[in-house]
Amino acid sequence: MNNNIITKLSYGVYIVTTWSEGRPVGCVANSIMQVTAEPATFAVSINRDNFTNACIKDIKKFAISVLAESSDPKLIGTFGFKSSRVVDKFDGVDYSVQSRLPVLNDSCGYIVCDVIDTMETDTHTVFLGKLVAADSFGSKTPMTYDYYHKVIKGGAPKTAPTYVAEEQTEKTQGGKKYRCTICGYVYEGDEVPDDYMCPICGVGKDLFEEI
Amino acid sequence: MNNNIITKLSYGVYIVTTWSEGRPVGCVANSIMQVTAEPATFAVSINRDNFTNACIKDIKKFAISVLAESSDPKLIGTFGFKSSRVVDKFDGVDYSVQSRLPVLNDSCGYIVCDVIDTMETDTHTVFLGKLVAADSFGSKTPMTYDYYHKVIKGGAPKTAPTYVAEEQTEKTQGGKKYRCTICGYVYEGDEVPDDYMCPICGVGKDLFEEI
Numbered sequence: 119m120n121n122n123i124i125t126k127l128s129y130g131v132y133i134v135t136t137w138s139e140g141r142p143v144g145c146v147a148n149s150i151m152q153v154t155a156e157p158a159t160f161a162v163s164i165n166r167d168n169f170t171n172a173c174i175k176d177i178k179k180f181a182i183s184v185l186a187e188s189s190d191p192k193l194i195g196t197f198g199f200k201s202s203r204v205v206d207k208f209d210g211v212d213y214s215v216q217s218r219l220p221v222l223n224d225s226c227g228y229i230v231c232d233v234i235d236t237m238e239t240d241t242h243t244v245f246l247g248k249l250v251a252a253d254s255f256g257s258k259t260p261m262t263y264d265y266y267h268k269v270i271k272g273g274a275p276k277t278a279p280t281y282v283a284e285e286q287t288e289k290t291q292g293g294k295k296y297r298c299t300i301c302g303y304v305y306e307g308d309e310v311p312d313d314y315m316c317p318i319c320g321v322g323k324d325l326f327e328e329i
Numbered sequence: 330m331n332n333n334i335i336t337k338l339s340y341g342v343y344i345v346t347t348w349s350e351g352r353p354v355g356c357v358a359n360s361i362m363q364v365t366a367e368p369a370t371f372a373v374s375i376n377r378d379n380f381t382n383a384c385i386k387d388i389k390k391f392a393i394s395v396l397a398e399s400s401d402p403k404l405i406g407t408f409g410f411k412s413s414r415v416v417d418k419f420d421g422v423d424y425s426v427q428s429r430l431p432v433l434n435d436s437c438g439y440i441v442c443d444v445i446d447t448m449e450t451d452t453h454t455v456f457l458g459k460l461v462a463a464d465s466f467g468s469k470t471p472m473t474y475d476y477y478h479k480v481i482k483g484g485a486p487k488t489a490p491t492y493v494a495e496e497q498t499e500k501t502q503g504g505k506k507y508r509c510t511i512c513g514y515v516y517e518g519d520e521v522p523d524d525y526m527c528p529i530c531g532v533g534k535d536l537f538e539e540i
Contacts, residue, residue, distance in 0.1 A: 120464045123438035124369060126395050126471040127361065130339035149362040150338065152490040153374045154452045158335060161372055161455060163364045184337050227334035237448045237457060241365045244372060244455070246448060253331045260337040262473070279363040 129263035129280070133183040133197045134162055135220045138173045142208045142220035145170040146198035148263045149279045150182060158249040160231055163242045165277035169202040171243055178233045180247060181219035184226040186258035187265055191321075193224065194266070195300035198275045217251035227254035242279060273301065273320045296326040304329070336493070340474035344394040344408045345373055346431045349384045353419045353431035356381040357409035359474045360490045361393060369460040371442055374453045376488035380413040382454055389444045391458060392430035395437040397469035402481050404433065406530030409486045410512045428462035438465035453490060483529050484513015507537040515540070 135144030149163035160182065164171045174180045185193065196207050212223045221228035231247025238244075263280070267273075274281045296305040298316045305314070310323040346355030360374035371393065375382045385391045396404065407418050423434045432439035442458025449455075474491070477483045485492045507516045512530040521534040 119462055120438075121369065121460070123395060123440060123463045123465045124363060124460070126341070126437045126465070127363060127371075128339055128341035128471055128473045129362065130337070149364060149372075151340065151360040151362045151372070151374065152335060152338060153360060153455055154450050155490055155492045157451065158332065159450055160338075161360075161362070161374070163362065163372070184334060226337045227331075229334060235448060235450070237446060237455070239365050239370055239446070239457065240368065244364055244448070244457070246450065246455070249332070249335070251330055252334050254334045254337070260339055262339045262475075264473075279366055281366050 125280075125282075127280075131185045131194065131261045131263055131266050133185065133193065133222055133225070134164060134170060134174075134180050135183065135222075136170060136173045136177045136180045137220070138169070138176075138202065141202075141206070142213065143170050143173050143202035144183075144197055144207060144220070145202075146194055146275065146278075147182075148274075153246060159234065160229065160247050160249065162245045162247060163239075163279050164245065165242050165279075167241075167277050173202075174233060174245055175236070175243075179219060179250075180231055180233065180245065181216065181221045182229045182231070183222040184228070185222075185261040186224075186226045187261045187269075188258055189222075189224050189261060191266075191325075192299055193222065195298070198278075199301035216253065223255060225255060226258045226260050228252065267320075273316070275301075295329050297329045299325050299327055336491070338491075340491070342396045342405065342472045342474055342477050344396065344404065344433055344436070345375065345381060345385075345391050346394065346433075347381060347384045347388045347391045348431070349380070349387075349413065352413075352417070353424065354381050354384050354413035355394075355408055355418060355431070356413075357405055357486065357489075358393075359485075364457060370445070371440065371458050371460065373456045373458065374450075374490050375456065376453050376490075378452075378488050384413075385444065385456055386447070386454075390430060390461075391442055391444065391456065392427065392432045393440045393442070394433040395439070396433075396472040397435075397437045398472045398476055398480075399469055400433075400435050400472060402483065402529050403531060404435065405477070405481075405483060406512055406527070409489075410530045427464065434466060436466060437469045437471050439463065481529070482515050484509075486512075506540050508540045510536050510538055
């Protein structure tokens with residue numbers, strides 16, 4: 119058996135948002151698909167470890183922001199590799215409230231859904247949402263998961279359905295530290311090598327900053 | 330509200346197969362996504378009007394063949410625009426039986442799943458399948474739904490979750506366009522040749538109409 123074929127499935131890159139006690143929250147998702155055309159419904163798979171999962175169950179509404187190739191990759195670092203439990207992911211993020219849901223403006227557009235059903239699995243909840251509002255922000259090219267991996271060279275959060283355990287390398291030498299601005303990984307050493315790739319999210323030296 | 334954003338969601342192109350009384354059956358699907366990583370599970374949305382839907386419920390197993398950019402577009406015509414009720418879709422198709430399920434050899438590879446849950450919606454069933462076998466057929470580039478629309482210039486079956494009534498195709502300056510009334514393929518040229526056959530579904534000139 120060769121499971122490599124499961125990496126050949128095609129996805130987009132999305133940020134799924136809702137509210138937690140009046141505070142906007144959200145996380146990155148790639149497992150999103152339309153389920154029916156009339157009415158337009160969408161299935162979204164969100165890990166129960168994600169803070170956003172319980173918030174969607176509480177609010178019973180969510181929004182999908184469709185990321186564009188031109189969207190700032192740091193949105194993926196913030197919404198994919200941090201938790202709304204400990205940080206305000208929307209701090210410094212350009213967002214608006216559409217049909218009472220927070221959506222990211224640096225995207226192709228959004229879909230707002232009412233939750234009409236759920237299916238629980240071992241680790242994830244599949245939310246079935248019925249479209250109640252949608253709009254496009256210009257005619258941007260949507261970011262595919264393949265583009266994210268190959269062009270942006272990003273990785274998957276551990277809570278993603280498509281996560282594959284990655285090798286981690288321990289660095290203990292030197293006194294300086296550099297943090298990956300995408301996923302928060304800390305590199306310890308005098309200088310990030312030119313050909314270095316973040317072991318968590320795969321980005322290069324230029325996206326590391328000294329801390 | 331501008332629903333155009335829902336066409337910006339990204340998908341692959343797949344053929345979902347199973348058996349009907351010992352006969353291989355299947356249909357095209359694009360709404361397929363991984364739901365959990367451990368165990369690997371997949372959600373597949375299939376219209377209840379599709380013959381394959383009832384067959385999956387009966388057999389409780391299905392296979393996903395991941396189409397490649399190099400896959401013969403006629404597979405989409407056969408499996409997407411005809412019904413296993415009236416034709417043998419596998420007639421003349423190169424397929425093999427893998428882990429007791431029929432899969433198409435002209436693809437990137439396959440995933441065989443046991444059905445472990447279902448969610449019914451207005452028109453479609455979402456099957457949750459647990460991976461029991463998988464393999465790749467070489468290192469082909471998977472066909473995305475976007476590639477199918479833009480490069481192969483194909484349309485969506487009316488039973489597809491992503492079907493949009495009267496799909497709009499903008500006319501280029503000066504040139505004429507003809508649309509296949511069966512599958513939506515657009516022919517560009519002054520006139521459809523008398524011996525022309527639709528590259529997707531195989532019908533002749535008389536089933537094309539000027540747009």
